[in-house]
Amino acid sequence: MEREAERYLQLNARLIERLRFEALYRGGSKERVLQVLRGYQNPxxxxxxxxxxxxxxxxxxxxxxxxxxxxxxxxxxxxxxxxxxxxxxxxxxxxxxxxxxxxxxxxxxxxxxxxxxxxxxxxxxxxxxxxxxxxxxxxxxxxxxxxxxxxxxxxxxxxxxxxxxxxxxxxxxxxxxxxxxxxxxxxxxxxxxxxxxxVTMDPFAEGEVHFPLDFAPAPLRHLSLFSDETIEEHLDALARVQAPEGGWEPNFLMWTPVVRHEWGGYLTVARLNTFRAYGRSTA
Structure with a gap:
């Protein structure tokens, strides 16, 4: 999972997503991520x-x-x-x-x-x-x-x-x-x-739907919204829908070509973070 995601990011993602992955999964520099993030901030x-x-x-x-x-x-x-x-x-x-x-x-x-x-x-x-x-x-x-x-x-x-x-x-x-x-x-x-x-509970529903893991990409601190069984079912499904090229596809309208991979890179790092937050291996 992680290796395939890394290749997808290398081929398609913005610099900030590549550096986020490096910092979070390869021991890279968090400061480099922050340096790039500062480039998006206006005066x-x-x-x-x-x-x-x-x-x-x-x-x-x-x-x-x-x-x-x-x-x-x-x-x-x-x-x-x-x-x-x-x-x-x-x-x-x-x-x-x-x-x-x-x-x-x-x-x-x-x-x-x-x-x-x-x-x-x-x-x-x-x-x-x-x-x-x-x-x-x-x-x-x-x-x-x-x-x-x-x-x-x-x-x-x-x-x-x-x-x-x-x-x-x-x-x-x-x-x-x-x-x-x-x-x-x-x-x-x-x-x-x-x-x-x-919330859409069918983990393989298509279209612009919102799954439990969109509401709880990491375990919620205080709220009890979904059962452990629901979370596990959706983690299993999320692993299965990793695209052949290694990323996770957005499920909302791609209105211009560049956003497919910009959102794909952002979501791919986020999906890996979700697996880690729930104690799942990303290897």
Missing amino acids: DGGFGHAMEPDLRGPSSQPEPVEVAFWILDELDAFDDPMVAAACDYLASVTTKDGGVPFVLPTVKEAPHAPWWEPQEDPPGSLIPTASIAGLLHKHGVKHPWLESATSFCWNALARIDETTPYHARAIVTFLDLVDDRERADAEFARLKEAILAT
């Missing part, structure tokens, strides 16, 4: 330059901050100055309700996937506010933006009865990692069935 502290492959432009957007933070999370590098700078950027684009928008109007300046369509005066969104806030709580980051973002998330969650898969994934991240466990557990109990309604 305003945000990230652009196709850090999120479906946003091709150089301008900062909120969602690429989440992508960058997941990389910092796997490296346990939230003490890097990039984090504070990114939080300053988030504060600069935060709406009156305390969240950051799903996408900013500057997305129109460059090619982008069709689902990244902005509103002229976009409101705050749980995507990506909730995931970013959750990761900051996980790593004990102290920044003024986190207080307003956390309050926004609680207020937004209180208004939800039904949700969508991507929103549900952000909700799970926030509720699993936020500091206020009593409140988080209560909200999770209320929303658990709504979250599960967005």
